[in-house]
Amino acid sequence: MPRTTLNDLSAEAAAPKRSRRKEARPGELLEAALDLFVEKGFAATRVDEVAARAGVSKGTLFLYFPSKEELFKAVVRENIAGRFAEWNTELESFVGTTSDVLRYCYQVWWERIGATKASGITKLMFSEAQNFPEIAQFYQQEVILPGRALVRRILQRGVERGEFQAIDLDYGTYIVLAPMMFLMLWNNSMGPCSLPDENFSPEEYLRTQVDNMLHGLCIRPGPAATPPPVACCPPPSTSS
Structure with missing residues (x-):
């Protein structure tokens, strides 16, 4: 049986390191x-x-x-586009109201995209898409269209369950996406340059936006019965 030397052991130890x-x-x-x-x-x-x-x-x-270009596409797939399959699966298994879905959607988006460096990709696309049509088309196919489709599914869920009003779902997606777009642009432009006394909380901003959104989406109860009018002055008395 061949004898194992120190050199052999060193080589074995080094190989996994090179592989990793x-x-x-x-x-x-x-x-x-x-x-x-x-x-x-x-x-x-x-x-x-x-x-x-x-x-x-x-x-x-x-x-x-x-x-x-291929490097940039890989960055987008790794940090944004590759998450849509996971998010669609979460939507399918979500138990709760569609209002809860929207709140969860914003929370997860902020944790996984908005508060990370990946949010800067959106600002890059806004500023450079017109100069790089191939990149713009890729981003449209891999990020914008799947994102809009996912939001549309959420809104459709609310309408079908009788929780949301019947709205134009294609344009309704922009209502949901607008706060996300604002935060990504703000955090990668004016946000770092904000005045020291400006206390802006992205989490509170998202909570406020979703509250306002749901007040517009949720079906309101029907109006209460109108009470009979009250005379502003008593009728004149009749004398016999």
Whole structure:
């Protein structure tokens, strides 16, 4: 039986480390790319900067992502688009009123997207989509359309259960999405530059928005019976 040497053991110990490092590289590249895309925008971000921040060579980056466009698409899928399957499953299994669904929707969105660096991708798309039509079309297909479809399902649920008024569901989706869009743009533009005494809470803002929204969506009880009018002055007395 061959004898195991210290060199053999060292090689065995080193192999898993190299393997883990190779597997970790795509994740490290996506994290570095997200940081730079949000900080600098799509046009100004260079792939060699992404590789340097991830601690690999530009050649290594191109082994995983053949272009900056494909790198950006992978960032969007990793941080936003890849979540829609999970969210649709949660909606299907949700037990509770549709008002509860909306409140949960905002809470989960804020925790998983709005309060993270991924929210900066929306600001990037608003500012650069017109200059990069291929990226804009990708974002439309992978993020905007699935997002609107999910919100539409929520509103349809409320209408079918008799909880919400029958509204134009296509335009109703924008009512739900507007507060999210505002927060993503605010947090990645004016928010960090706010005055020190401005106490703006994103969580409180979302609670206020959903309260106002539900007051407009929920079916109201019918009007109470109108009491008979009361005479403003007693009728004149009759004398015999």
